[in-house]
Amino acid sequence: MFHSTKSPFFQNHEAGPATPGGMRSSLRRLAVSLAVSAALGSTAVMAQADPYADVNRLVRAGQLNEALAKTDQYLATKPADPQMRFLKGVILTESGKTSEAIAAFLSLTQDYPELPEPYNNLAVLYAGQSQFDKARAALEMAIRTNPSYATAHENLGDVYAKLASQAYSKALQLDAGNTGAAPKLSLIRSLFSADSRSAQAEKVAAAPATSAAPPAPAVAAAPATPVAPATPAATGGAGQADVESAVQKWAQAWSNKSMPDYLGAYAPSFTPTGGQARSDWEAERRARIVPRQRINVEVNDLDVAVNGDRATARFRQVYTSDTLNVTSLKTLDLVRSGNRWLIVKESTGS
Template structure:
């Protein structure tokens, strides 16, 4: 029997381009809706097909991590979140979601570090603030129980933390978050996941896991009760910093369009904000000498202390705790007055024996090209 050359070419084209065409027919919206109906295993299989053509697709990998976490494959989900953090260090979602899984296993220090990372990338994420408040509350509760010699009654698994983009709505790529492309394809970093056989409960009736927000509670061992953790920034406050994006699924055509360049603050204002964040980071990491170097020789301590006495006191307070966590939020645009700048923000502090939240104002002055703190005021 003779076979025409056209028949051979058609068969070759189907074999070569069939899988790619099938992957292009899949959309994240349809996959996410499938997962929302409880068909998580089938959704994961479709995600794998989708990722064959787009191995570094952020939204698809994030959704896969969320679904793996929901079906109990925590290690695989953590591996995906970790690879996303390396490839997309300016996006907060993977930081937050990895922290959620770590906190559920009682790894609170790791969780706090990743939540701080999320807030570094996007200072207005309400979910990250709420999660961090709950983790800090657990820290304080454990410290209080340890001081009393009793076991904490709250298990780590009972912390109701919230995943970002879990699994809908799928976040739209934002210029400010995607300015730094992935350094390498994530195809080799994605774990090989052995999917279980779909059961009736997974394919039809199982609803997606919901993570409702919950007020943070804290217990401290200090005799003076710390101030309550304030509510996350209001819409008016958030508009002065960075407003959270509305997260929607991008269309295939939109993904090919160039994004608008991110808004870059003036160099002086950016330098002030960077100095303040570096000061807070040195404090959190208990690098005493680096922390003190952010203060001008002419710094005047609040309360009338001599500078040498203040420096000795600060050194002791940074070295004594086993850990320190400092988070700044509502960091407003610095007010510049020549070589002076005024910055206001809300400061969340937590250690193994104390936690509080205060409003703070820093006055900085440019000295030898560096911004140094000349006044630090804790608002009543």
């Protein structure tokens, strides 16, 4: 089940159309950087939201032609704006204009190679055309750009599974008596069949409520992995406040480009995602942070859960610099080390 982001700024929303071969493409929306209403779940909000909010309202109302006209009007005066260009790609995708959507996202990867979301959406569109080698290459670029981009990792797993399915099918065509390929192919097909049923269930659960009351799916925002109830001492105000303070200090160190404080917020046991060596990760972070003229990192809607000496912090991260404005969902897993809380795992996206 492939997941696309509706902008670097759309959060989970609804399932999309089925892709060839029975594989379902569930389109996950990250709220347009400047605006999606709370009815879509967690959203990302940035300054100067009006043009994005107008387009978002039209998209949510299903007025895609009007939304596309708005994006074209905006881009006529600000053709380089990455958020609006991304949103145009999303509208083209929703309108079934796949070739134009691919061109829009491909152009974004060329002009803003540091953004992983356009690569991810390219992969979803390629997968919808059964171009799985192209999808794999696009997802590998997304992960190289942001190793903690969880959605891209999940999608890459799906692409590998589809490629494996094709390879096993070919093996059976060439050798009908192959006793090893058949059960493997059956396993993969059953996996995606289960995914499809799960996606349909999620779609039904996420249907908008007909009344004004908040929809029940808000409950589904709880962590997928159950966490044992913490003791009152572990979840007390002091423990939670200490974690919140650690997260804010991490963001402030990043904003100040204070590399000793920023890197010091990560525990010695922190291992970057994607198998990257710690030394390489630190060098990459320095290269991304130090040259910027200005950086501001805001932590919004911070939600902290403490369980003994471990904690999880979930929030909306608003990153702005002299070259880029991006809002995303961020999760930090932390452990207590003496009187400090240090990051052991960092992930972006769903």
